[in-house]
Amino acid sequence: MNSPTGLEVRLAFRPDGLPTPGDFEIAEVPVPHPAPGQVLVRNLYLSLDPGMLTLMSAEPAVPRPRYELGEVLYGDAVGEVIASADPSLAEGDLVVHRLGWREYAVAGAEVFRRVDPAAYPTPSLHLGFGLVAYVGLVHVARLRPGDTVFVSSAAGAIGSLAGQIARLKGAARVIGSAGSPEKVRNLTGRLGFDAAFDRHDGPALDRLREAAPDGIDVYFDNVGGEQLRAAVEVMNPHGRIAVCGALARQSSGRPDQGPGDLLTVAAKRLTIRGFTVVDHLDKAAEFGQQFRRWLRDGEIVYEETVIDGLPNAPRALTDLLRGAYTGKTVVRLGS
Ligand SMILES: NC(=O)c1ccc[n+]([C@@H]2O[C@H](COP(=O)([O-])OP(=O)(O)OC[C@H]3O[C@@H](n4cnc5c(N)ncnc54)[C@H](OP(=O)(O)O)[C@@H]3O)[C@@H](O)[C@H]2O)c1
Known part of the structure; x- marks a missing residue:
C-alpha cells in the first residue's frame, strides 16, 4: 500500500514585485509520523496575509523572520490533530499554529494552541484579524x-x-x-x-x-x-x-x-x-468575548473569501494584493 502524502509550498525565487506562480514550488511529500512529544495535524484552512509578500523579500522591514529559498513558507493555519504522541493534545483537537502552506504539519506539541471548536461557526474564523x-x-x-x-x-x-x-x-x-x-x-x-x-x-x-x-x-x-x-x-x-x-x-x-x-x-x-x-495579545480575551457576542447578536458582519486547494494559494496571494477579494481571505486545504 502507498504511504500517504501531502502537498507543501516552498519559495523558489524571491519575487520582483508581485509574485507569480513560478516563484513557488509545490512539492508532494510523505505524511510524517509524530515522534514522542510531537503531534500530527491535518490543516483545514490557511490564512493569506499581505504581510507574506513582505516576508519574501531579502530584507523584510518587519520583526519576523523572512521566508528562506527552498523552504516551506510559514503562515497562520487552523487544523485538526490526527495523531498525537504528547499527552497535552488528543486526536480530534482543533489547533491554531504557524505551520501553514502545507497540508500536514508535524511538530512539538508546544507549537500548537488548542482552540474551542464551539467558539465560531467555522474553524476559519480562528484565523480572523x-x-x-x-x-x-x-x-x-x-x-x-x-x-x-x-x-x-x-x-x-x-x-x-x-x-x-x-x-x-x-x-x-x-x-x-x-x-x-x-x-x-x-x-x-x-x-x-x-x-x-x-x-x-x-x-x-x-x-x-x-x-x-x-x-x-x-x-x-x-x-x-x-x-x-x-x-x-x-x-x-x-x-x-x-x-x-x-x-x-x-x-x-x-x-x-x-x-x-x-x-x-x-x-x-x-x-x-x-x-x-x-504586543497586544493580552487583549485577546477582552476582544474575543465582545466579538463572539456581536456575531451571535448579528451586530457585526464577518466577510470571508474562501479559495479551494493549496496549489491555488500562491496565485490567490497575488490576487489578494491586487484587490480581487473582500473580507478575510483563507485557503481551504485538502479539497
Ligand atoms: N499591525 C499588525 O499587527 C498587522 C497584523 C496583520 C496584518 N497587518 C497589515 O494590515 C494591512 C491590512 O491587512 P489585511 O489582511 O486586512 O489586508 P486586506 O485589506 O484584506 O487585503 C489587501 C487589500 O489591499 C488593497 N490594496 C492593494 N494595493 C493597494 C494600494 N496600492 N493602495 C491601497 N490599497 C491597496 C486591496 O484592496 P482594494 O483594492 O479594495 O483597495 C486589497 O484587497 C496589511 O498591510 C497587513 O500586512 C498588520
Missing part, C-alpha cells in the same frame, strides 16, 4: 464616542471589521476607502459605513474632504501613501492615526513617502502611532 482592528482602534488610536473615523482598505480583512467596530464603540461617523465601486457599495450597504470612496476615483484628498466635511478624529491606516497624506490634511486637532499596515508599499515594493508635511502634524498636535498586534 479582528483583534488587530480592535486593538488598533481602542488601545492605539484611543477611539472616543462621537469621533469621526476613517479606515483605508476598508473592504479587507482588518478594515471591514475596523469600520464596524468603530461604529459599535460609538463613532459618530465612519468613512471607508476601497478599490472598486462594488466594494464601496458593500461598505455603505451591508457593512453600515456612513460614507465610502473608491481609491481609484481621483485624489484621495478631494474624496476625503467630501466624505468628512467636519474633519476626522481617528484614521485607521492600512495603506500609507497618498491616503495617509490626505488623512493628515483632513485630521482635526489632536487627531490620532493608528498605522496598521502599508499596503501601498507592500503591493508596489516602492518605499513610502511618509505622512507629508510634519508642520501640519505639529500644528494640529496629531499622534501617529504604529503598532503590531503581537
